[in-house]
Amino acid sequence: MLKKAAILPPRLARGDTLGVASPAASFDKEAFEKGARALESMGFSLMIPGGPYEKNGYLAADDAHRAQELNRLFADPDVKGIVCARGGYGSIRILSRLDYGLIRENPKVFAGFSDISALLWAIWMKTGLAVFHSPNVTTLKDASRKTADAMRSAFSSGSPLDIVAQNGVELRPGSASGPLAGGNLTTLCHLTGTPFAPDFGGHILFLEDVGEPAYKIDRALSHMKLAGCFDHVAGVVLGSFHDCGPAGDIYSICKDIFGEYGVPVLAGFESGHGRDNLALPMGVEAVLDARDKRLFFHGPATATPGGAPG
Numbered sequence: 001m002l003k004k005a006a007i008l009p010p011r012l013a014r015g016d017t018l019g020v021a022s023p024a025a026s027f028d029k030e031a032f033e034k035g036a037r038a039l040e041s042m043g044f045s046l047m048i049p050g051g052p053y054e055k056n057g058y059l060a061a062d063d064a065h066r067a068q069e070l071n072r073l074f075a076d077p078d079v080k081g082i083v084c085a086r087g088g089y090g091s092i093r094i095l096s097r098l099d100y101g102l103i104r105e106n107p108k109v110f111a112g113f114s115d116i117s118a119l120l121w122a123i124w125m126k127t128g129l130a131v132f133h134s135p136n137v138t139t140l141k142d143a144s145r146k147t148a149d150a151m152r153s154a155f156s157s158g159s160p161l162d163i164v165a166q167n168g169v170e171l172r173p174g175s176a177s178g179p180l181a182g183g184n185l186t187t188l189c190h191l192t193g194t195p196f197a198p199d200f201g202g203h204i205l206f207l208e209d210v211g212e213p214a215y216k217i218d219r220a221l222s223h224m225k226l227a228g229c230f231d232h233v234a235g236v237v238l239g240s241f242h243d244c245g246p247a248g249d250i251y252s253i254c255k256d257i258f259g260e261y262g263v264p265v266l267a268g269f270e271s272g273h274g275r276d277n278l279a280l281p282m283g284v285e286a287v288l289d290a291r292d293k294r295l296f297f298h299g300p301a302t303a304t305p306g307g308a309p310g
Protein backbone atom coordinates (compact mmCIF):
# COMPACT_ATOMS: atom_id res chain seq x y z
CA MET A 1 0.00 0.00 0.00
CA LEU A 2 1.46 3.35 -1.02
CA LYS A 3 1.81 6.08 1.57
CA LYS A 4 -0.78 8.83 1.35
CA ALA A 5 -1.34 12.07 3.19
CA ALA A 6 -3.98 11.63 5.86
CA ILE A 7 -7.16 13.66 6.07
CA LEU A 8 -7.07 14.96 9.63
CA PRO A 9 -10.40 15.25 11.46
CA PRO A 10 -11.26 18.64 12.97
CA ARG A 11 -9.98 19.09 16.52
CA LEU A 12 -12.49 18.61 19.33
CA ALA A 13 -13.14 21.32 21.89
CA ARG A 14 -14.83 21.30 25.28
CA GLY A 15 -18.58 21.11 24.83
CA ASP A 16 -18.42 19.40 21.42
CA THR A 17 -20.87 16.58 20.80
CA LEU A 18 -19.66 13.01 20.46
CA GLY A 19 -21.98 10.55 18.79
CA VAL A 20 -21.98 7.03 20.22
CA ALA A 21 -22.02 4.30 17.57
CA SER A 22 -22.88 0.64 18.19
CA PRO A 23 -21.36 -1.10 15.15
CA ALA A 24 -20.53 -4.41 16.79
CA ALA A 25 -21.65 -6.41 19.84
CA SER A 26 -24.38 -5.67 22.36
CA PHE A 27 -23.23 -4.34 25.71
CA ASP A 28 -23.93 -4.05 29.38
CA LYS A 29 -26.03 -1.05 30.42
CA GLU A 30 -24.11 -0.30 33.61
CA ALA A 31 -20.72 -0.43 31.90
CA PHE A 32 -22.00 1.80 29.11
CA GLU A 33 -23.44 4.40 31.46
CA LYS A 34 -20.25 4.57 33.53
CA GLY A 35 -18.21 4.98 30.35
CA ALA A 36 -20.58 7.69 29.09
CA ARG A 37 -20.07 9.61 32.32
CA ALA A 38 -16.32 9.33 31.84
CA LEU A 39 -16.62 10.95 28.40
CA GLU A 40 -18.79 13.70 29.83
CA SER A 41 -16.18 14.32 32.53
CA MET A 42 -13.70 15.01 29.71
CA GLY A 43 -15.91 17.94 28.72
CA PHE A 44 -17.85 16.39 25.84
CA SER A 45 -21.59 16.22 25.29
CA LEU A 46 -23.02 12.93 24.05
CA MET A 47 -25.55 12.10 21.38
CA ILE A 48 -26.76 8.55 21.89
CA PRO A 49 -29.03 7.17 19.16
CA GLY A 50 -32.32 5.65 20.36
CA GLY A 51 -32.46 2.13 21.75
CA PRO A 52 -28.76 1.70 22.64
CA TYR A 53 -29.47 -1.37 24.77
CA GLU A 54 -31.39 -3.29 22.14
CA LYS A 55 -29.94 -6.61 21.08
CA ASN A 56 -30.01 -8.80 18.01
CA GLY A 57 -28.53 -11.96 19.47
CA TYR A 58 -24.91 -11.16 20.27
CA LEU A 59 -25.02 -8.04 18.08
CA ALA A 60 -26.19 -4.54 19.03
CA ALA A 61 -28.74 -4.57 16.17
CA ASP A 62 -29.10 -6.03 12.69
CA ASP A 63 -26.41 -5.25 10.13
CA ALA A 64 -28.42 -2.68 8.19
CA HIS A 65 -29.32 -0.74 11.32
CA ARG A 66 -25.76 -0.68 12.67
CA ALA A 67 -24.37 0.53 9.34
CA GLN A 68 -27.09 3.16 8.89
CA GLU A 69 -26.45 4.46 12.39
CA LEU A 70 -22.75 4.96 11.67
CA ASN A 71 -23.44 6.59 8.29
CA ARG A 72 -25.92 8.97 9.93
CA LEU A 73 -23.48 9.96 12.65
CA PHE A 74 -20.90 10.88 10.02
CA ALA A 75 -23.51 12.87 8.08
CA ASP A 76 -24.85 14.77 11.12
CA PRO A 77 -23.15 18.21 11.25
CA ASP A 78 -23.91 18.57 14.96
CA VAL A 79 -21.84 15.47 15.76
CA LYS A 80 -18.18 16.45 15.91
CA GLY A 81 -16.75 13.02 16.72
CA ILE A 82 -17.78 9.38 17.07
CA VAL A 83 -16.80 6.90 19.76
CA CYS A 84 -17.85 3.25 19.54
CA ALA A 85 -19.83 1.71 22.39
CA ARG A 86 -18.18 -1.71 22.36
CA GLY A 87 -16.11 -4.07 20.25
CA GLY A 88 -16.67 -7.79 20.79
CA TYR A 89 -17.73 -8.88 17.32
CA GLY A 90 -19.72 -7.56 14.40
CA SER A 91 -17.78 -4.78 12.67
CA ILE A 92 -16.73 -7.00 9.77
CA ARG A 93 -20.39 -7.59 8.90
CA ILE A 94 -21.04 -3.93 8.06
CA LEU A 95 -17.88 -2.98 6.16
CA SER A 96 -19.54 -3.32 2.75
CA ARG A 97 -22.57 -1.31 3.92
CA LEU A 98 -20.73 1.88 4.86
CA ASP A 99 -20.79 4.97 2.64
CA TYR A 100 -17.08 5.70 2.35
CA GLY A 101 -17.68 8.70 0.07
CA LEU A 102 -19.89 10.22 2.75
CA ILE A 103 -17.26 9.54 5.40
CA ARG A 104 -14.54 11.14 3.27
CA GLU A 105 -16.65 14.26 2.76
CA ASN A 106 -17.49 14.55 6.46
CA PRO A 107 -14.23 13.89 8.30
CA LYS A 108 -14.50 13.72 12.06
CA VAL A 109 -12.87 11.94 14.97
CA PHE A 110 -13.71 8.23 14.86
CA ALA A 111 -12.51 6.10 17.76
CA GLY A 112 -12.60 2.57 19.16
CA PHE A 113 -10.53 -0.59 19.46
CA SER A 114 -10.62 -4.38 19.60
CA ASP A 115 -13.22 -5.56 17.04
CA ILE A 116 -13.51 -1.92 15.91
CA SER A 117 -10.05 -2.41 14.35
CA ALA A 118 -11.86 -3.66 11.24
CA LEU A 119 -13.54 -0.27 10.89
CA LEU A 120 -10.36 1.65 11.69
CA TRP A 121 -8.51 -0.11 8.89
CA ALA A 122 -11.38 0.05 6.37
CA ILE A 123 -11.99 3.76 6.91
CA TRP A 124 -8.29 4.60 6.65
CA MET A 125 -7.85 2.40 3.58
CA LYS A 126 -10.98 3.59 1.75
CA THR A 127 -11.00 7.28 2.68
CA GLY A 128 -7.60 8.37 3.97
CA LEU A 129 -9.20 9.70 7.15
CA ALA A 130 -6.98 9.44 10.22
CA VAL A 131 -8.79 7.47 12.93
CA PHE A 132 -8.11 6.64 16.58
CA HIS A 133 -7.30 3.34 18.24
CA SER A 134 -8.66 4.25 21.66
CA PRO A 135 -10.99 2.99 24.38
CA ASN A 136 -14.59 2.15 23.59
CA VAL A 137 -17.28 3.65 25.81
CA THR A 138 -17.76 0.48 27.86
CA THR A 139 -14.04 0.11 28.59
CA LEU A 140 -13.88 3.65 29.96
CA LYS A 141 -15.88 2.54 32.99
CA ASP A 142 -12.72 1.50 34.82
CA ALA A 143 -10.06 3.20 32.69
CA SER A 144 -6.98 4.64 34.36
CA ARG A 145 -6.52 8.40 34.55
CA LYS A 146 -3.56 7.98 32.21
CA THR A 147 -5.86 6.36 29.65
CA ALA A 148 -8.56 9.03 29.93
CA ASP A 149 -6.05 11.88 29.73
CA ALA A 150 -4.40 10.36 26.65
CA MET A 151 -7.76 9.97 24.92
CA ARG A 152 -8.78 13.58 25.57
CA SER A 153 -5.37 14.84 24.47
CA ALA A 154 -5.41 12.84 21.24
CA PHE A 155 -8.78 14.31 20.27
CA SER A 156 -8.17 17.88 21.40
CA SER A 157 -4.47 18.77 21.46
CA GLY A 158 -2.79 20.88 18.83
CA SER A 159 0.59 19.37 19.68
CA PRO A 160 2.07 16.22 18.12
CA LEU A 161 1.81 13.14 20.32
CA ASP A 162 5.11 11.86 21.71
CA ILE A 163 4.70 8.55 23.51
CA VAL A 164 7.38 6.69 25.44
CA ALA A 165 6.85 3.03 26.28
CA GLN A 166 7.74 3.07 29.98
CA ASN A 167 8.18 -0.70 30.04
CA GLY A 168 9.15 -1.06 26.41
CA VAL A 169 11.27 -3.94 25.14
CA GLU A 170 13.47 -3.47 22.11
CA LEU A 171 13.06 -6.70 20.13
CA ARG A 172 14.94 -5.39 17.13
CA PRO A 173 16.91 -2.12 17.00
CA GLY A 174 16.51 0.75 14.64
CA SER A 175 14.21 3.58 13.70
CA ALA A 176 11.56 3.94 11.03
CA SER A 177 8.96 6.41 9.82
CA GLY A 178 5.57 6.03 8.25
CA PRO A 179 1.88 6.33 9.04
CA LEU A 180 0.75 4.20 11.96
CA ALA A 181 -1.82 1.49 11.21
CA GLY A 182 -3.10 -1.73 12.72
CA GLY A 183 -5.04 -2.78 15.81
CA ASN A 184 -6.34 -6.09 17.08
CA LEU A 185 -4.42 -8.95 15.48
CA THR A 186 -7.25 -11.49 15.39
CA THR A 187 -9.68 -8.99 13.88
CA LEU A 188 -7.23 -7.85 11.21
CA CYS A 189 -6.32 -11.44 10.36
CA HIS A 190 -9.95 -12.18 9.51
CA LEU A 191 -9.91 -9.41 6.90
CA THR A 192 -7.29 -11.30 4.89
CA GLY A 193 -8.72 -12.45 1.56
CA THR A 194 -11.52 -9.86 1.60
CA PRO A 195 -11.79 -6.55 -0.29
CA PHE A 196 -10.57 -4.97 2.95
CA ALA A 197 -7.44 -7.11 3.26
CA PRO A 198 -4.69 -5.37 5.25
CA ASP A 199 -1.60 -4.13 3.40
CA PHE A 200 0.84 -2.52 5.81
CA GLY A 201 3.52 -1.69 3.27
CA GLY A 202 5.17 1.60 4.22
CA HIS A 203 3.38 1.69 7.58
CA ILE A 204 4.49 1.37 11.16
CA LEU A 205 2.38 -1.60 12.21
CA PHE A 206 0.69 -1.67 15.62
CA LEU A 207 -0.68 -4.96 16.96
CA GLU A 208 -2.37 -6.09 20.20
CA ASP A 209 -4.62 -8.94 21.28
CA VAL A 210 -6.41 -10.52 24.22
CA GLY A 211 -7.22 -14.03 25.37
CA GLU A 212 -5.40 -15.84 22.55
CA PRO A 213 -2.80 -18.51 23.42
CA ALA A 214 0.64 -18.20 21.88
CA TYR A 215 0.01 -20.74 19.12
CA LYS A 216 -3.01 -18.74 17.90
CA ILE A 217 -0.95 -15.55 17.85
CA ASP A 218 1.65 -17.45 15.81
CA ARG A 219 -1.02 -18.80 13.46
CA ALA A 220 -2.57 -15.39 12.83
CA LEU A 221 0.80 -13.73 12.19
CA SER A 222 1.97 -16.58 9.95
CA HIS A 223 -1.25 -16.45 7.96
CA MET A 224 -0.96 -12.71 7.38
CA LYS A 225 2.71 -13.03 6.52
CA LEU A 226 1.98 -15.68 3.87
CA ALA A 227 -0.76 -13.43 2.49
CA GLY A 228 1.74 -10.60 2.03
CA CYS A 229 0.15 -8.27 4.58
CA PHE A 230 3.55 -7.40 6.08
CA ASP A 231 5.54 -6.96 2.86
CA HIS A 232 7.54 -3.71 3.00
CA VAL A 233 6.35 -2.89 6.53
CA ALA A 234 8.41 0.00 7.96
CA GLY A 235 8.42 -1.02 11.62
CA VAL A 236 6.41 -2.84 14.28
CA VAL A 237 4.98 -1.72 17.62
CA LEU A 238 3.47 -4.34 19.93
CA GLY A 239 0.85 -3.31 22.47
CA SER A 240 -0.57 -5.43 25.24
CA PHE A 241 -1.22 -9.13 24.68
CA HIS A 242 -3.39 -9.50 27.74
CA ASP A 243 -4.13 -13.06 28.87
CA CYS A 244 -2.15 -14.50 25.97
CA GLY A 245 0.43 -16.32 28.07
CA PRO A 246 3.98 -15.28 29.00
CA ALA A 247 5.09 -12.07 27.27
CA GLY A 248 8.41 -13.68 26.40
CA ASP A 249 6.63 -16.30 24.31
CA ILE A 250 4.75 -13.65 22.32
CA TYR A 251 7.91 -11.61 21.83
CA SER A 252 9.80 -14.65 20.60
CA ILE A 253 7.10 -15.37 18.01
CA CYS A 254 7.13 -11.77 16.79
CA LYS A 255 10.91 -11.69 16.51
CA ASP A 256 10.73 -14.77 14.34
CA ILE A 257 7.84 -13.55 12.16
CA PHE A 258 9.24 -10.07 11.51
CA GLY A 259 12.95 -10.95 11.59
CA GLU A 260 13.42 -11.24 7.84
CA TYR A 261 12.08 -7.74 7.20
CA GLY A 262 15.00 -6.10 8.99
CA VAL A 263 12.81 -3.46 10.63
CA PRO A 264 12.72 -2.11 14.20
CA VAL A 265 10.35 -3.91 16.56
CA LEU A 266 9.31 -2.38 19.88
CA ALA A 267 7.19 -4.35 22.37
CA GLY A 268 5.50 -3.39 25.62
CA PHE A 269 3.48 -0.43 24.39
CA GLU A 270 0.64 0.58 26.71
CA SER A 271 -2.22 0.26 24.26
CA GLY A 272 -4.80 -2.49 23.90
CA HIS A 273 -6.66 -4.63 26.42
CA GLY A 274 -4.29 -4.01 29.33
CA ARG A 275 -4.79 -1.66 32.28
CA ASP A 276 -3.66 1.35 30.23
CA ASN A 277 -4.96 1.89 26.71
CA LEU A 278 -3.28 4.95 25.27
CA ALA A 279 -5.03 6.48 22.27
CA LEU A 280 -3.10 6.17 19.01
CA PRO A 281 -3.88 8.08 15.80
CA MET A 282 -3.94 5.71 12.84
CA GLY A 283 -2.88 7.15 9.50
CA VAL A 284 -0.76 9.96 11.00
CA GLU A 285 2.95 9.97 10.12
CA ALA A 286 5.14 8.90 13.01
CA VAL A 287 8.70 7.94 13.86
CA LEU A 288 9.44 4.75 15.76
CA ASP A 289 12.71 4.73 17.71
CA ALA A 290 13.10 1.27 19.23
CA ARG A 291 16.23 2.17 21.20
CA ASP A 292 14.61 5.14 22.93
CA LYS A 293 11.29 3.24 23.14
CA ARG A 294 9.47 6.17 21.57
CA LEU A 295 6.74 6.69 19.05
CA PHE A 296 6.46 10.33 18.13
CA PHE A 297 4.28 11.89 15.46
CA HIS A 298 5.24 14.47 12.86
CA GLY A 299 2.26 16.65 13.62
CA PRO A 300 -0.98 16.79 15.59
CA ALA A 301 -3.59 14.12 14.98
CA THR A 302 -6.32 16.67 14.32
CA ALA A 303 -6.75 19.84 12.31
CA THR A 304 -7.90 23.28 13.35
CA PRO A 305 -11.58 23.92 12.52
CA GLY A 306 -10.47 25.66 9.33
CA GLY A 307 -8.84 22.45 8.14
CA ALA A 308 -5.14 23.15 8.68
CA PRO A 309 -3.05 20.97 10.98
CA GLY A 310 -1.47 22.53 14.04
